[in-house]
């Protein structure tokens with residue numbers, strides 16, 4: 001199978017090229033899997049263009065050994081998704097070499113073994129490929145955004161956008177925390193319609209008592225679930241249980257893996273706080289302390305999804321509403 005090696009020299013701390021020259025390419029050679037082509041991206045968008053060009057040159061299944069973070073992989077997938085140039089029945093195997101900042105997909109698929117040395121950890125996907133292990137299928141979603149007001153972004157998108165401006169100054173994952181602080185008092189007025197998972201006909205919600213998903217209340221009849229904001233945090237994920245190696249924002253992806261195509265939605269809605277009365281700048285500032293507190297516990301192996309309010313609005317071990325809501329649903333009409 002033809003092998004395309006692509007790396008992004010500016011992702012993460014800009015060491016992908018060195019890592020590839022020192023470890024990845026020599027390892028491919030010793031395993032006698034000689035790269036068909038090696039591409040060093042020159043600009044944003046290059047990885048997608050080069051992958052498509054490679055696919056068109058080699059009319060069969062291909063392997064892409066990709067040295068980057070999540071963004072470059074996302075670019076390739078997006079580029080291929082919107083082209084009509086590639087036959088549908090082609091298999092594209094990705095071998096991920098984490099060189100980016102967060103590497104959420106890699107960190108979700110591969111957990112470091114105790115005392116595992118960093119280079120060996122980063123070569124796990126490559127070694128899996130060389131030992132012909134069975135590839136993992138991932139779910140892809142096609143998202144259409146229609147926002148009549150044009151200006152609303154959910155907290156997670158806001159963090160990503162603002163963290164990009166900090167890349168030079170803070171090359172590591174710390175920039176996500178700084179960007180989160182810059183956006184934490186914002187609330188996002190919006191409304192989301194969650195559609196039932198086709199295989200079960202229901203929208204699922206996480207129940208901390210059961211430690212698992214259960215059908216959402218009255219929606220066992222299979223109807224869509226309307227969720228109204230404002231939202232202090234909103235994220236939808238597929239395939240990943242974490243957004244950086246220790247920030248396990250959606251532990252249910254690994255604890256209770258989806259059986260078919262679905263997406264998980266994680267949200268914090270301030271109006272679930274029993275002490276919420278009225279939306280004022282002061283109330284937002286006060287609630288931001290709770291958002292920070294609850295999201296910080298995602299770093300403790302994702303325990304945030306079990307936290308509930310007590311009657312006085314504290315979020316430490318009460319029996320009221322969950323602070324974070326976690327749903328499993330689909331985002332598009334089926335059939």
Ligand SMILES: Nc1ncnc2c1ncn2[C@@H]1O[C@H](COP(=O)(O)OP(=O)(O)OP(=O)(O)O)[C@@H](O)[C@H]1O
Pocket residue numbers: 008009010011012013040041042043044045046068069070071072073075099100101102103104
């Ligand atoms: N040669 C290049 N010059 C400038 N930008 C590039 C180049 N090649 C790729 N890019 C861009 O670099 C950006 C960052 O890459 P990527 O997202 O893979 O790394 P990261 O942001 O450090 O990691 P992560 O997404 O895991 O946090 C991408 O948006 C991509 O378009």
